[in-house]
Amino acid sequence: MTIRPGDMLDSIDRMVTQAQVEAYADAAGDPNPIHLDAEFAAKTPFGKRIAHGMLTLAMVSEMLNSAYPNNWASGGRLKVRFRAPVFPGETIHVTGEVKKVTESDGVRSAEITVGVKKDNGEDVITGHAFVQMD
Amino acid sequence: MAVIAAGLSRFIKHLGLANGTVEVVHASQEASFNRPVTPGETLEIRATLKSNAERRGSRFATVEMLFVDESGKEVASASSLILVNAT
Secondary structure (H helix, E strand, O other): OOOOOOOEOOOEEEEOOHHHHHHHHHHHOOOOHHHHOHHHHHOOOOOOOOOOHHHHHHHHHHHHHHHOOOOOOOOOEEEEEEOOOOOOOOEEEEEEEEEEEEEEOOEEEEEEEEEEEEOOOOEEEEEEEEEEOO | OHHHHHHHHHHHHHOOOOOOOEEEEEEEEEEEEOOOOOOOOOOEEEEEEEEEEEEOOEEEEEEEEEEEOOOOOEEEEEEEEEEEEEO
């Protein structure tokens, strides 16, 4: 597989909906009211319900799995920060760019800069992923 | 990623932080995957509260998790930083 610094992964653009948040809360077993209870969320600094960080991060994983179907789930790593909450109804843009490719003991590894932004350019997630290529 | 989300939710519940009396915010996440997990598998989650410190009125907790299959092999690991604020 050819991989070079500067390669862009196929991005994902998706609106996050309250229905997705509710389905995710059920699937992940995370009933935190900041995601589900509008009255509770109104009293938090966010002022309204927010999507789970892991729901948004799952889209980063989806992008990496599409780009590297054999390598992401076997040997993939990532390190990210959650910079801002996503409010249901917002559209997010998930991107990845190969930052560098290294080789050690015959194994090539790629470091990929990953990010999630909102329409207005605000960072939601920033970080890096690492995938072994061979 | 789903197993990590499920593990983290369970640990947050176990710590008594999921009842709406506090605000829990996910600040950062590390994860590594050794192999895909297939439906029907049973995993053991070994979770450790690695650090728990109060800074500027917020509590910062680091949760480390290991996901182990039925043969005792580690299939994934994760480290999560969460912020806990009183509401």
